[in-house]
Amino acid sequence: MYDEKTEYFKILASSSVAFFYKIFGGSIKVFGGLCILMSVDTVFGWIKSKHKGQWQSQIARWGAAGKIIELIFIGVLYMLDWVFDVDYLKYFGIYYFGICELASILENLAEINKNIPEGLVELIRKTQFSIGTAIVTKVKNVIQSVINIKEDKR
Numbered sequence: 001m002y003d004e005k006t007e008y009f010k011i012l013a014s015s016s017v018a019f020f021y022k023i024f025g026g027s028i029k030v031f032g033g034l035c036i037l038m039s040v041d042t043v044f045g046w047i048k049s050k051h052k053g054q055w056q057s058q059i060a061r062w063g064a065a066g067k068i069i070e071l072i073f074i075g076v077l078y079m080l081d082w083v084f085d086v087d088y089l090k091y092f093g094i095y096y097f098g099i100c101e102l103a104s105i106l107e108n109l110a111e112i113n114k115n116i117p118e119g120l121v122e123l124i125r126k127t128q129f130s131i132g133t134a135i136v137t138k139v140k141n142v143i144q145s146v147i148n149i150k151e152d153k154r
Helices: 004-024 027-052 057-084 088-113 118-153
Strands: none
Touching: 004 088, 004 118, 027 057, 027 088, 057 088, 088 118
16 A cells, blocks of 8 residues: 655655765765675575575575676766765665665565564565655656756757
8 A cells, every 4th residue: 555655754764864874974884784784685595595495596696696786786876976976876775775685684584484574574665665766766857957957058
């Protein structure tokens, strides 16, 4: 069920965290936190596979590929910061992938021991979707503004 107020709150919360990190710095710390979450998610994924007796190297390779793609995307956001001075995008990206990793960790834990409430996992999934939509919209707006600036200079 879509609740507009909840979506606005989630976007406001992630934007506020990004804003405070922009003011106080700390992108390396936040990026390091994301890498830690990725590592924890990978380990819990392996434990879940072992627990369920479904270990497959092909699935593990795709999981690793997904992590690499996330890191490449974060790298692109760092380059956008360097070129266009839009550093809030890297924070949005890092926080978004951090939420994705948290959701995956909770999903793995829920499948391992069945003690994690399904509502908590569902809340994290909804947060992923709403923040992802906000990031895509913001990136489109920045690209559009850059295109308009180039057209105005002609």
